[in-house]
Amino acid sequence: MKPREEMIKGSAPRSAGPCLLAILGLCVMATTANAAPSVIYDSMTGELSVDTTDGTLLTTLVVSGPSPSSIDRWLDGTFQDNVFWVEDYFASFQQWGGTGGFGDPPVGQRFVDPGLYQIATYTTGLDASDFPLDIEVGVQLDSSGNNPGDTLFVPITINTVSAIPGDYDASNDVGVGDLNLVLFNWNSDGATLPVGWVNERPEPGTLVGVSQLNGVLFNWGNAASAVATVPEPASWLSFFSGWLFALSAMRRR
Helix, strand or coil: CCCHHHCCCCCCCCCCCCCEEEECCEEEECCCCCCCCEEEEECCCCEEEEECCCCCEEEEEEEECCCCCEECCCCCCCEECCEEEEEEEECCEEEEEECHHHCCCCCCCCCECCCEEEEEECCCCCCHHHCCCCEEEEEECCCCCCCEEEEEEECCEEECCCCCCCCCCCCCECCHHHHHHHHHCCCCEHHHCCCCCCCCCCCCCCECCHHHHHHHHCCCCCECCCCCCCCCHHHHHHHHHHHHHHHHHHHCC
């Protein structure tokens, strides 16, 4: 694989959309789509993931730091996610690049469709100092061809939060933010969830549904420094009534 300075780079469109839902007096505030792709290292598992659910069409990725323990996706010489990959660790940089679109005839496409991809595993317990440079993300402007755009430079996100059951947004308690994530991503594939869903992310191919909703309801109000409390029966009825209302509204879309 070519050194990182020779890799083709690009940029991508971005989109965001607000939404609002009231559930029995609770204002469930909407979150906007990601403003840029994210690269997340989980210090507890060692997993490195890239999140392009903002719409970024990724073509290359360069990560400075130690060599990964394993490459879990986009391995050198493989055809995966409709892309033919070259991948290498060179001069303290782990590099991935999509090359299939350059072939004659082209093989698949150069860019990866937007989603969340767990691509490598590193030693656990690393921090930002182990990844000294911003991540280089080469992206394509649009899906109409294989011409690259600019390079994006994004800092690595280090996830060090120990999960509380149902604390999907890693806020150290279970509440409205976690309920937002479930309702506004209802029936969404685990591969397309926003980066704000930090803990207990459903696996790609698994849809957000009742299991994740139960994770919030049965742990409502739990916090890292508090003893778990069980809501009164009236509270459960309110939650479930609101949930049924929201679900029926989603089905009418």
